[in-house]
């Protein structure tokens with residue numbers, strides 16, 4: 001028996017982190033979220049070059065497709081290889097045939113010139129017709145001028161902004177920093193340390209596995225009036241698994257919780273990549289309803305159609321050679337890890 005659903009959407013991804021797995025341990029063990037950023041992610045993203053970005057995106061897109069995810073909302077940073085990075089990601093996703101909404105996360109971590117070049121990459125990509133949003137890393141790594149410039153660029157192109165918001169306690173003043181800038185098209189990743197009445201507009205992107213892994217706490221996104229969608233924050237592209245975790249975490253604070261709530265968050269993700277609703281995923285399990293899926297680990301797609309084309313058949317990608325993608329990505333991961 002098999003059931004068919006629309007494509008799944010990962011509403012917050014970092015395709016570049018596909019090469020992070022197996023990276024060498026940091027020189028000293030991080031003791032809080034800020035140190036996780038400084039000692040893991042900000043060392044990793046600075047070491048990325050365009051070839052690594054290309055193969056991390058190929059691997060990340062492949063792994064997403066293999067889990068029935070046909071739409072990815074990506075948030076990218078590579079301070080040593082900014083220009084062209086969004087094209088590398090978009091081209092890789094197009095080869096695998098996964099829809100992607102790209103954004104470069106602007107930040108002042110590397111000075112005003114770094115922020116300017118990040119803004120320019122967003123502008124260049126959008127102006128060339130790329131599908132994207134304007135990215136901001138997070139308000140706590142940006143000056144007010146940079147936040148305003150990013151918001152203004154997004155207005156110019158009629159798109160939203162994809163930004164990390166109050167993921168850790170160090171960004172708890174995000175509502176004040178972003179006050180007056182946010183719009184309904186903005187994507188607010190995490191919101192763990194947002195107060196219930198934060199006043200920001202946009203969709204809150206809930207990433208429960210990442211939040212647990214970073215020990216930042218439970219966002220409990222039902223607290224907010226905003227729409228909520230589910231992301232992986234770069235830990236693969238399997239949002240069905242993220243749904244299962246979102247449900248049990250919700251249940252852990254409310255024994256009356258049902259899986260329908262987290263299932264609706266999957267549906268909100270499709271508002272961000274609406275064409276995913278026309279994609280068709282045929283699963284190894286029937287029925288694909290929230291109560292079944294929540295308690296049935298291991299469900300996998302058998303066939304995926306994107307825009308009518310079969311791009312996964314009997315669990316294998318049709319447009320790319322999955323073994324080759326994994327081999328090339330492993331080569332680039334080795335290069336990357338050697339730089340750390």
Ligand SMILES: [Zn+2]
Nearest residue numbers: 075164189233
């Ligand atoms: Zn993130």
